[in-house]
Amino acid sequence: MNALMAEHGAYDVARIRGDFPILGERVYGKPLTYLDNGASAQKPRAVIDAIRNAYETEYANVHRGVHYLSQRATDAMESARQKVRDFLNAREDHEIIFVRGATEGINLVAASWGRANLKPGDEILLTTMEHHSNIVPWQMIRDQTGAVIKVAPIDDDGALVMEELARLIGPRTRMVAVTHVSNALGTVVPIADIIRRAHAVGAKVLIDGCQAVPHIPVDVQALDCDFYVFSGHKLYGPSGIGVLYGKAALLEAMPPYQGGGEMIETVTFQKTTYAGLPFKFEAGTPHIVGAVGLGAAIEYLGSLGLPRIAAHEHELLAYATERLAALNAIRIVGRAPEKAAILSFTLDGVHPHDIGTILDREGIAVRTGHHCAQPVMDRFDLPATVRASFGLYNTREEVDRLVAGLARVQEIFRS
């Protein structure tokens, strides 16, 4: 921590908030308290400026124009790809595939890798705490190939039961697709251990990194994971852009996912040959400016330092957990030993939707519902929870506002 501070200076959250124009907004006349970062994070001026600058000064279609602007746009997009490669410490630029978001990344792997590799009886291993986007694509390919889905359970704290997971990894396991951090519970999953176990039986591993990349430095080479996906909009970047990392050898062996322009080498009506990586998987005109914005977001995070961000958020999570635990009738859902900055809870006798509605009137944005993770809700026998998820710009005062808001809720719903 001290070395970090020496390198970057103290973590000045007030100054950092100034980088995010939307945080100055008021909701129902109250200051915005944005605690829904797990759903989508707000954008710093650096990202907004990069998007505007791209459209104003270096916009054209990429990868094929001979003219000046096309080259500028291509350079900007490919420079973003390099930033993503550095961010994940991938070996090669062309291991970074730009997609619309994690959902598309998982669908791509399930459809392309899955169709080429899965046979009847082959097993896909998931966990109870997967987001629907890491369940449904696998069910779709299961139904097409005759593969089987197995599910590793979680315990009452929301931690993965590693002995069960180890037992479920067997000779028929072909793919282990797990989240790095649970979006509904905040649980940090020991993915390095899972990857080792999966590789020991020859299975491939896909990591859903949506909730992890804003908090945890990721090194795909050190992890040795086969695929890693994340969405730009949760990383303070634009919506509509995301990343699929895949090991080059795997991606090269996979058939294309979508056909179209950009992804071909030659086309005749008899036969088409495909472009090399990464273009084989980027059919059509890509989200050029989205990629540029994502690159700017990664640069911005780098300027703050991800470990410092993580330390700040960890402190907020601990403070919020302590303050909420002290309230009557609050039940915190998800108490795994290692958590990212996500706090899911219920309040006895009040529906989460009602809680969210009252907090909203106080200017506090939280997520309520099943968080697109219905199996998690079923595991805890809950219809829904309230989820406060913290980002790099949140403060202790905002936690205090949340606690005061919950007191309001209790006041309104006292029977």
Added chain:
Amino acid sequence: MTDSASIQDEIRRIVDEFAIFDDWMGRYEYLVDIGRALPALAEARRQDSHRVPGCQSKVWFHARREGERIVYEADSDALIVKGLIALLLRVYSGRRPEDILATPTDFLAEIDLGSHLTGSRANGLHAMIRRIKAYAAAFAADRAAAAVDPAALA
């Protein structure tokens, strides 16, 4: 007094009841009280087959004919939504289909609970309003068809 006049009276009463409160918290507390006072739907009707698809809270809905009128019953597991349901039932339940179809839901905006609450697709209210109207339209069409059906005349 005609039926449509009594619908307008009910709407006026609702708007007046909420006008007493000068802050949002009072209005919400009152809405929660209204929700609590609405009897729960019988267990047999709190089933998935009676669910109105809504993302966040559950809403159950049932309609039946009583002579020329339609009686609606509904329930929710979230109290604020249930309060809003109770208001809808006061206005629309036990009315004639043509009066139901002729009455817009603007009054919800008038009581100032936050436009996005009453306009939100997330709470199932939207879907329930659509069903109230659809049921009334179907009943009206059915009756019109029955009126010219020779079998019905015989």
